[in-house]
Amino acid sequence: xxxxxxxxxxxxxxxxxxxxxxxxxxxxxxxxxxxxxxxxxxxxxxxxxxxxxxxxxxxxxxxxxxxxxxxxxxxxxxxxxxxxxxxxxxxxxxxxxxxxxxxxxxxxxxxxxxxxxxxxxxxxxxxxxxxxxxxxxxxxxxxxxxxxxxxxxxxxxxxxxxxxxxxxxxxxxxxxxxxxxxxxxxxxxxxxxxxxxxxxxxxxxxxxxxxxxxxxxxxxxxxxxxxxxxxxxxxxxxxxxxxxxxxxxxxxxxxxxxxxxxxxxxxxxxxxxxxxxxxxxxxxxxxxxxxxxxxxxxxxxxxxxxxxxxxxxxxxxxxxxxxxxxxxxxxxxxxxxxxxxxxxxxxxxxxxxxxxxxxxxxxxxxxxxxxxxxxxxxxxxxxxxxxxxxxxxxxxxxxxxxxxxxxxxxxxxxxxxxxxxxxxxxxxxxxxxxxxxxxxxxxxxxxxxxxxxxxxxxxxxxxxxxxxxxxxxxxxxxxxxxxxxxxxxxxxxxxxxxxxxxxxxxxxxxxxxxxxxxxxxxxxxxxxxxxxxxxxxxxxxxxxxxxxxxxxxxxxxxxxxxxxxxxxxxxxxxxxxxxxxxxxxxxxxxxxxxx
Amino acid sequence: xxxxxxxxxxxxxxxxxxxxxxxxxxxxxxxxxxxxxxxxxxxxxxxxxxxxxxxxxxxxxxxxxxxxxxxxxxxxxxxxxxxxxxxxxxxxxxxxxxxxxxxxxxxxxxxxxxxxxxxxxxxxxxxxxxxxxxxxxxxxxxxxxxxxxxxxxxxxxx
Numbered sequence: 001x002x003x004x005x006x007x008x009x010x011x012x013x014x015x016x017x018x019x020x021x022x023x024x025x026x027x028x029x030x031x032x033x034x035x036x037x038x039x040x041x042x043x044x045x046x047x048x049x050x051x052x053x054x055x056x057x058x059x060x061x062x063x064x065x066x067x068x069x070x071x072x073x074x075x076x077x078x079x080x081x082x083x084x085x086x087x088x089x090x091x092x093x094x095x096x097x098x099x100x101x102x103x104x105x106x107x108x109x110x111x112x113x114x115x116x117x118x119x120x121x122x123x124x125x126x127x128x129x130x131x132x133x134x135x136x137x138x139x140x141x142x143x144x145x146x147x148x149x150x151x152x153x154x155x156x157x158x159x160x161x162x163x164x165x166x167x168x169x170x171x172x173x174x175x176x177x178x179x180x181x182x183x184x185x186x187x188x189x190x191x192x193x194x195x196x197x198x199x200x201x202x203x204x205x206x207x208x209x210x211x212x213x214x215x216x217x218x219x220x221x222x223x224x225x226x227x228x229x230x231x232x233x234x235x236x237x238x239x240x241x242x243x244x245x246x247x248x249x250x251x252x253x254x255x256x257x258x259x260x261x262x263x264x265x266x267x268x269x270x271x272x273x274x275x276x277x278x279x280x281x282x283x284x285x286x287x288x289x290x291x292x293x294x295x296x297x298x299x300x301x302x303x304x305x306x307x308x309x310x311x312x313x314x315x316x317x318x319x320x321x322x323x324x325x326x327x328x329x330x331x332x333x334x335x336x337x338x339x340x341x342x343x344x345x346x347x348x349x350x351x352x353x354x355x356x357x358x359x360x361x362x363x364x365x366x367x368x369x370x371x372x373x374x375x376x377x378x379x380x381x382x383x384x385x386x387x388x389x390x391x392x393x394x395x396x397x398x399x400x401x402x403x404x405x406x407x408x409x410x411x412x413x414x415x416x417x418x419x420x421x422x423x424x425x426x427x428x429x430x431x432x433x434x435x436x437x438x439x440x441x442x443x444x445x446x447x448x449x450x451x452x453x454x455x456x457x458x459x460x461x462x463x464x465x466x467x468x469x470x471x472x473x474x475x476x477x478x479x480x481x482x483x484x485x486x487x488x489x490x491x492x493x494x495x496x497x498x499x500x501x502x503x504x505x506x507x508x509x510x511x512x513x514x515x516x517x518x519x520x521x522x523x524x525x526x527x528x529x530x531x532x533x534x535x536x537x538x539x540x541x542x543x544x545x546x547x548x549x550x551x552x553x554x555x556x557x558x559x560x561x562x563x564x565x566x567x568x569x570x571x572x573x574x575x576x577x578x579x580x581x582x583x584x585x586x587x588x589x590x591x592x593x594x595x
Numbered sequence: 596x597x598x599x600x601x602x603x604x605x606x607x608x609x610x611x612x613x614x615x616x617x618x619x620x621x622x623x624x625x626x627x628x629x630x631x632x633x634x635x636x637x638x639x640x641x642x643x644x645x646x647x648x649x650x651x652x653x654x655x656x657x658x659x660x661x662x663x664x665x666x667x668x669x670x671x672x673x674x675x676x677x678x679x680x681x682x683x684x685x686x687x688x689x690x691x692x693x694x695x696x697x698x699x700x701x702x703x704x705x706x707x708x709x710x711x712x713x714x715x716x717x718x719x720x721x722x723x724x725x726x727x728x729x730x731x732x733x734x735x736x737x738x739x740x741x742x743x744x745x746x747x748x749x750x751x752x753x
Contacts (some may be wrong), residue, residue, distance in 0.1 A: 007750050168648075231612075
């Protein structure tokens with residue numbers, strides 16, 4: 001008996017191919033660019049005139065409480081909130097931002113660099129974002145590190161000004177566990193479930209996030225609860241998050257393991273460094289050195305775990321910046337001047353990492369650029385520059401067709417093979433059909449029926465669309481031929497394991513399978529369903545047919561009986577039948593919720 | 596409306612899982628990146644109508660939709676060419692799991708991915724797939740059974 005395999009998020013995550021570092025860098029850049037972009041034109045949201053008048057009155061009342069010395073919260077209450085309800089737009093125009101900036105300066109509100117950026121958006125800016133920018137300066141960058149009183153106040157301002165529809169944010173009432181209580185509950189839970197964490201309340205080790213909500217998803221899911229997160233600020237400590245009901249009951253607890261206590265795996269080193277130090281593009285030279293040291297220890301202890309990139313990161317050297325080297329900015333500028341370098345479109349996303357090649361410090365510069373086509377892609381233009389004399393050592397530009405060379409943080413000469421490492425089998429037969437067509441993993445009749453069905457006659461897209469149109473999105477009600485073809489298309493080019501098949505000419509028919517399944521359920525004593533003829537007649541029936549699911553070469557019918565209580569699909573029972581012999585292999589019932 | 600801060604934080608946290616979700620459907624790194632890239636762009640453009648508490652599930656749904664678009668595009672352009680299966684960069688003990696998941700038909704694979712990789716609740720995942728919760732549970736049950744059968748060993752789902 002093989003040992004059991006545990007499947008959870010961490011293991012599933014580790015079992016799937018990693019995102020190439022370049023792709024990750026690119027996507028994280030995109031997130032940052034989007035969330036900071038200026039040129040975005042928001043969809044305007046209209047408020048009713050009556051609501052605007054009501055909001056003006058409400059907010060004017062708030063502004064009557066004007067303070068002498070203006071702070072961030074006061075500025076929001078006295079000026080931004082009243083100004084926000086003056087019109088129905090979700091954004092302030094350039095002129096309105098100028099006016100708000102003047103008012104802020106006149107009232108002595110410190111204008112930080114962040115706030116300056118918000119006020120100086122050339123095409124105007126979201127009202128909500130300007131309010132956030134002011135409050136971030138006053139209360140801290142991370143919203144969830146503010147006190148729950150400030151969070152609730154802020155959320156209610158947004159609701160009152162019409163910038164948010166509703167909020168669950170509130171403050172604990174008498175009888176609810178306090179923040180301190182909730183943190184102690186979490187601390188005790190950690191000690192009981194894992195190990196005591198003496199640094200949990202040390203703000204230099206953990207950033208504390210907290211939210212308190214009065215939530216209602218539906219009649220069955222409502223209540224008051226704390227969200228707590230203990231975000232580890234270094235590599236060695238575990239991170240934790242909790243949902244704690246207002247009664248003090250722990251509804252959910254999660255741990256993100258640190259690396260300090262035992263040797264981590266290579267995967268954990270990558271994961272942890274990216275969690276603590278952010279995207280690789282922003283790592284300092286010291287972080288790279290530390291990362292390499294930890295990665296080496298992990299590989300020595302556990303091997304590279306199949307992470308090919310580990311050996312690449314270990315095989316190169318890293319340099320620390322010295323005064324005689326050209327700066328990162330200068331290296332990026334030199335890269336931009338290389339013939340063929342991309343224009344200015346994404347130039348704000350350029351970055352560089354300092355490496356060393358046999359003792360020579362090298363800046364590897366990545367200049368993202370957009371490639372237009374049916375699907376827009378952003379790929380890097382990679383330039384390596386001698387950090388001592390500014391000489392361009394090489395230029396490499398991955399193409400959409402060969403993505404494998406996309407390693408913005410590895411010396412290009414160390415990347416062993418930019419071509420595919422394995423030779424793919426033929427993807428197409430000489431007759432134009434897929435390479436796997438006529439494979440002996442399925443009988444001859446199968447391919448003939450599917451040929452006749454039209455799949456290889458040129459318009460697969462139209463055919464598949466017609467299945468969705470005619471039979472709906474639930475593929476288990478599609479004709480067997482369509483079930484087989486959609487599976488071939490989506491998941492099974494190698495035809496390994498079990499896959500949807502078709503009955504052979506001598507197999508029991510669909511009608512016979514149905515009759516057999518009904519007989520089996522009527523006689524069944526194991527599921528406890530006790531179905532009679534009338535009950536079976538009231539159920540919908542779906543048929544699936546598979547090859548190789550019982551054993552290699554097997555052909556199996558599965559007949560499922562489905563009900564729709566309150567409009568929702570529920571498979572009440574299913575019967576598995578050997579298609580060759582008609583023998584009932586399994587009668588199963590009450591699947592929903594089982595596991 | 597979704598703030599830029601929540602957008603950035605949630606998208607960053609979910610990025611790895613979203614990428615792997617896209618990869619499991621498209622089986623190709625470049626296409627998976629495209630799908631996530633398009634999804635991020637579209638959710639940003641539509642953020643005015645997205646609630647913070649549903650954003651994570653919404654993002655997963657858009658990624659799946661983008662995968663469908665790319666699959667359709669593939670069919671139109673080169674209908675007979677299926678992408679090769681890239682080699683996983685996973686620890687050896689997980690290779691069998693990777694192979695087993697890859698063998699699952701998509702309507703079984705996606706429930707496993709959404710629940711166990713992307714960390715969505717059953718309700719969120721059902722919404723993402725546009726199916727009732729009971730149907731989601733049923734598919735998840737079958738997917739677990741199929742995984743156990745493929746792996747020929749007991750699998751404990753945590």
